Structure formats: structure tokens, C-alpha cells
Amino acid sequence: MKIAIPIWENQVSTVLDFSEKLLLVDVEGKSIKGEMSINWSLCNDTMKISLMQGEGVAVLLCGAISKPMKILVENSGISLISGLRGRKDLILQAYLDGRLNDENFLLPGSAMTGCHGRNRKCPNKRRKSRETRGLL
Numbered sequence: 001m002k003i004a005i006p007i008w009e010n011q012v013s014t015v016l017d018f019s020e021k022l023l024l025v026d027v028e029g030k031s032i033k034g035e036m037s038i039n040w041s042l043c044n045d046t047m048k049i050s051l052m053q054g055e056g057v058a059v060l061l062c063g064a065i066s067k068p069m070k071i072l073v074e075n076s077g078i079s080l081i082s083g084l085r086g087r088k089d090l091i092l093q094a095y096l097d098g099r100l101n102d103e104n105f106l107l108p109g110s111a112m113t114g115c116h117g118r119n120r121k122c123p124n125k126r127r128k129s130r131e132t133r134g135l136l
Helices: 045-054 067-076 088-097 123-133
Strands: 002-008 021-028 031-039 057-061 079-081
Touching: 002 088, 021 045, 021 088, 045 057, 045 067, 057 088, 067 079
Parallel strands: 002 057, 057 079
Antiparallel strands: 002 021, 021 031
């Protein structure tokens, strides 16, 4: 399986759309078999999708992503996990270990925290506030 991570220096790039490099990681089970970095700074969104598809990317791990780019990724058949932050090696290992929901790996306010959009409800936050008030 091939995993893609947009990177800046040693970190997951804050915003996929503006990333300059893409790390491609070959994974077998929970073992990393190889890594390759690609400069895609001159690629537009559709070129980025084509590049990932051509490389056989199955999973994209990234930080923030624009709605148009998110739609392109989701329609490409590549599994998207966004809202991540941190060192690329730690994010990759957390993915392999099933620990990406750890708060240390989440962008503040990301959808992975349980909040789904600006006008939607945040069940986790509501539950915490009720517990603090002694209502639950």
C-alpha cells in the first residue's frame, strides 16, 4: 500500500493545497518498505490528483484541505484523512498503529475532533460542558 503525506521540512504541511513536496511511503502491514519525496509545487489540483493516482496512492494523510481539493481527492478513490499536524514520521507511525485520533496529531478545530462544520453541533464539546455542570 502507498501512503502520501504533503510535507514541509519534517512536518505535515499545514495546508495540502499549498504544499510543495509530497512524501510517498510504501507500507506492507505495519512496516515501512521505502520512501520517496516529490516536488509538486508547479502542479495544479488536478495534476496533484493524477500524480497520486499514477503512483498508486491508497491513503492521503494531510493537514487542512480546501473543499474543492477535498472533493477531487474523494472522487479519485484515494482515502483521505485530513486535519492532522505534527512530524511526518510520528503521523505515519500513528496511522499504522491506529492512533491518529490522539489530540497531539489534530489541527485545532479540525473535523477529527468531533466538530463537523461551523454551524453544526459538537457532541464531544457539548457532553463535556454538561459533565462539568453536573447534568450527565
